[in-house]
Amino acid sequence: MKKINFSAGPAILPQSVINQAADAIRDYNGTGLSLIEVSHRGKDFIQTMDQAVSLTKELLGISDEFEVLFLQGGASLQFYQVPLNLLAEGTTAGYINTGTWSEKAIKEAKLVGNVQVLASSEDKNHSYIPKAFDIPSDLSYVHYTSNNTIFGTQFQSLPETSVKLISDMSSDIFSRPIDIDRYDLIYAGAQKNIGPAGVVLVIVRKEALNRIAKKLPSMLDYRIHAANDSMFNTPPVFATYTTMLTLQWIKDNGGLAAMATHNEAKSKIVYDAIDGSSLFIGHAVKEDRSHMNVTFNIAKLELEDAFSELCKKAGLDGLKGHRSVGGFRASIYNAMSLEGVQLLADVMKDFEQKNS
Amino acid sequence: MKKINFSAGPAILPQSVINQAADAIRDYNGTGLSLIEVSHRGKDFIQTMDQAVSLTKELLGISDEFEVLFLQGGASLQFYQVPLNLLAEGTTAGYINTGTWSEKAIKEAKLVGNVQVLASSEDKNHSYIPKAFDIPSDLSYVHYTSNNTIFGTQFQSLPETSVKLISDMSSDIFSRPIDIDRYDLIYAGAQKNIGPAGVVLVIVRKEALNRIAKKLPSMLDYRIHAANDSMFNTPPVFATYTTMLTLQWIKDNGGLAAMATHNEAKSKIVYDAIDGSSLFIGHAVKEDRSHMNVTFNIAKLELEDAFSELCKKAGLDGLKGHRSVGGFRASIYNAMSLEGVQLLADVMKDFEQKNS
Numbered sequence: 001m002k003k004i005n006f007s008a009g010p011a012i013l014p015q016s017v018i019n020q021a022a023d024a025i026r027d028y029n030g031t032g033l034s035l036i037e038v039s040h041r042g043k044d045f046i047q048t049m050d051q052a053v054s055l056t057k058e059l060l061g062i063s064d065e066f067e068v069l070f071l072q073g074g075a076s077l078q079f080y081q082v083p084l085n086l087l088a089e090g091t092t093a094g095y096i097n098t099g100t101w102s103e104k105a106i107k108e109a110k111l112v113g114n115v116q117v118l119a120s121s122e123d124k125n126h127s128y129i130p131k132a133f134d135i136p137s138d139l140s141y142v143h144y145t146s147n148n149t150i151f152g153t154q155f156q157s158l159p160e161t162s163v164k165l166i167s168d169m170s171s172d173i174f175s176r177p178i179d180i181d182r183y184d185l186i187y188a189g190a191q192k193n194i195g196p197a198g199v200v201l202v203i204v205r206k207e208a209l210n211r212i213a214k215k216l217p218s219m220l221d222y223r224i225h226a227a228n229d230s231m232f233n234t235p236p237v238f239a240t241y242t243t244m245l246t247l248q249w250i251k252d253n254g255g256l257a258a259m260a261t262h263n264e265a266k267s268k269i270v271y272d273a274i275d276g277s278s279l280f281i282g283h284a285v286k287e288d289r290s291h292m293n294v295t296f297n298i299a300k301l302e303l304e305d306a307f308s309e310l311c312k313k314a315g316l317d318g319l320k321g322h323r324s325v326g327g328f329r330a331s332i333y334n335a336m337s338l339e340g341v342q343l344l345a346d347v348m349k350d351f352e353q354k355n356s
Numbered sequence: 357m358k359k360i361n362f363s364a365g366p367a368i369l370p371q372s373v374i375n376q377a378a379d380a381i382r383d384y385n386g387t388g389l390s391l392i393e394v395s396h397r398g399k400d401f402i403q404t405m406d407q408a409v410s411l412t413k414e415l416l417g418i419s420d421e422f423e424v425l426f427l428q429g430g431a432s433l434q435f436y437q438v439p440l441n442l443l444a445e446g447t448t449a450g451y452i453n454t455g456t457w458s459e460k461a462i463k464e465a466k467l468v469g470n471v472q473v474l475a476s477s478e479d480k481n482h483s484y485i486p487k488a489f490d491i492p493s494d495l496s497y498v499h500y501t502s503n504n505t506i507f508g509t510q511f512q513s514l515p516e517t518s519v520k521l522i523s524d525m526s527s528d529i530f531s532r533p534i535d536i537d538r539y540d541l542i543y544a545g546a547q548k549n550i551g552p553a554g555v556v557l558v559i560v561r562k563e564a565l566n567r568i569a570k571k572l573p574s575m576l577d578y579r580i581h582a583a584n585d586s587m588f589n590t591p592p593v594f595a596t597y598t599t600m601l602t603l604q605w606i607k608d609n610g611g612l613a614a615m616a617t618h619n620e621a622k623s624k625i626v627y628d629a630i631d632g633s634s635l636f637i638g639h640a641v642k643e644d645r646s647h648m649n650v651t652f653n654i655a656k657l658e659l660e661d662a663f664s665e666l667c668k669k670a671g672l673d674g675l676k677g678h679r680s681v682g683g684f685r686a687s688i689y690n691a692m693s694l695e696g697v698q699l700l701a702d703v704m705k706d707f708e709q710k711n712s
Contacts, residue, residue, distance in 0.1 A: 003387075009590065021381050025378035026375070032673075034369065036374065038361075039365075039366060040553065072428040072429045072430065074590055076575050079574075191593075196393075197593045218436070218463070219433040219464075233430045233432035234430055234553045236428075237553045239554055315388075317388075
């Protein structure tokens with residue numbers, strides 16, 4: 001039996017993408033060679049990389065004012081690489097702290113230069129998104145984590161500022177349309193909505209790259225990766241190829257508007273199950289709830305194991321919550337079906353009836 | 357028809373590894389989930405990572421005095437990360453320049469601290485390995501590129517020094533036994549003898565890590581990766597898994613001594629074809645010839661296209677030489693069979709008979 005995968009990341013991918021990736025491992029594009037043994041300088045892989053870039057631009061509505069890069073090191077390396085490139089000496093970057101991932105980004109940025117934490121949701125275990133706070137207009141950039149996988153919160157509107165934004169969209173990119181004009185840079189580890197672990201997408205405004213005045217280590221220099229079309233060194237071939245397949249799947253399934261509608265419908269099913277229950281309690285405040293990660297606890301702690309057991313029997317996998325919040329977390333990225341989510345809601349209702 | 361893959365990297369992998377990798381994409385260890393959608397914190401992947409580490413230690417004869425890490429960014433990021441961690445302020449690192457890859461390593465190290473180039477083969481287009489030169493005894497380390505894929509040269513003996521060595525073994529690790537006592541650190545991009553692109557192996561002496569006095573960016577700090585068993589952030593799951601499979605294949609096929617015997621036998625077949633010919637000319641001097649990459653030119657340049665065509669017809673792929681050397685390059689890593697190499701030698705002999 002194929003399980004239904006609610007893992008936070010690496011996470012569920014479309015079954016058709018999984019099948020195509022497996023096929024390409026045996027024979028890549030009919031070349032008579034495996035995807036994982038061909039030269040990245042060959043015409044097939046150059047075409048794959050080009051497709052990944054052009055699909056990213058098409059889906060997000062990105063103009064040629066931006067570079068689209070596929071790099072290594074995950075969002076975690078971007079926590080350092082972003083300020084190294086874009087936090088100029090003598091300037092200050094603003095960061096919004098919505099939990100674990102923001103905190104890691106802030107920590108690495110402080111190694112590079114001046115950081116001002118503009119707002120934080122730390123006071124309430126990051127169960128909400130900070131809203132009314134001042135943003136100085138002379139900041140280099142304002143950084144925020146678009147969706148927090150651990151606490152299940154998500155920005156539903158953008159911070160009000162004339163300063164260009166930088167966002168870690170690792171866990172909700174391609175789940176809804178974005179307003180690209182507001183950004184200097186967006187980065188996203190692939191292993192949620194994009195593809196397998198091992199590649200990170202970086203979208204960066206060319207004008208921002210032109211402002212870099214420092215000499216940087218080659219592998220940490222966006223300008224070098226841009227000048228080499230993400231092929232300065234051997235790229236993560238398999239992860240890039242599978243990312244391209246996933247982007248094609250998103251396009252074939254209606255693009256970002258369709259993804260957003262689908263994701264809202266899915267999250268509503270689980271949130272309705274929580275709100276209609278006296279046993280399950282949502283962690284995030286309603287207006288900041290994530291459409292990607294639904295976090296909830298059980299009012300009677302002693303029932304946690306029994307609920308886990310019931311989910312397991314129903315083939316629902318990866319629902320254990322992060323230790324910072326406890327309880328449960330249903331990650332319902334693009335590739336999660338409405339049926340999968342409905343099954344979870346049914347199991348929740350069934351469990352409540354038996355235990356109330 | 358399955359082609360015979362002589363690419364320099366990404367490169368040939370054992371067919372059994374390719375098959376197992378494709379199977380795991382569909383169902384990983386019978387979990388009912390794909391390898392590329394499971395959590396890296398799950399017990400299956402933790403076991404995969406542990407196996408990759410223990411196989412590395414077993415094959416190379418490495419004691420617990422070393423950390424074995426699987427990271428991202430390839431050898432290219434190591435060019436910077438190595439000196440960032442191990443080139444202490446006020447000290448100097450020695451580098452041996454045997455071509456492109458050494459030059460890149462030297463360039464990045466100079467961003468960090470003092471670098472002394474101890475010897476270079478630049479005067480003869482890197483067709484040899486420098487041998488008699490002085491090595492000061494107070495260097496932080498001596499860095500060399502064990503095998504040069506572009507020029508087809510390989511260190512057949514180690515530099516004479518009491519200083520600990522650091523080696524980029526990207527293109528010949530696991531191809532022969534090594535004397536681990538001589539090293540503080542070894543690194544190797546996976547995409548030749550280890551696995552697919554997207555993961556880099558770093559073996560580092562714990563005592564060397566204890567000497568680091570600087571605060572470093574988390575993702576560039578070996579100590580942080582070591583403390584987290586290469587799981588500080590999401591590792592490149594697929595590339596690490598396939599690496600583990602390849603290491604198991606090496607073990608099942610007799611380990612490094614058997615690999616060395618096999619690789620010597622294979623390279624001898626191609627070098628004999630070159631030496632017995634008046635048409636083909638080897639690039640590297642005989643005593644420094646690589647057992648991994650055989651580089652050669654054709655005396656009559658106008659015959660290059662015809663030879664390429666003949667190879668293609670015989671199903672031999674990836675033989676085009678690097679632009680720095682021109683001509684041809686047969687990369688014959690561990691997974692290349694004796695039969696594949698014999699077929700190349702036969703095509704060379706056939707071509708010579710027709711054209712002399």
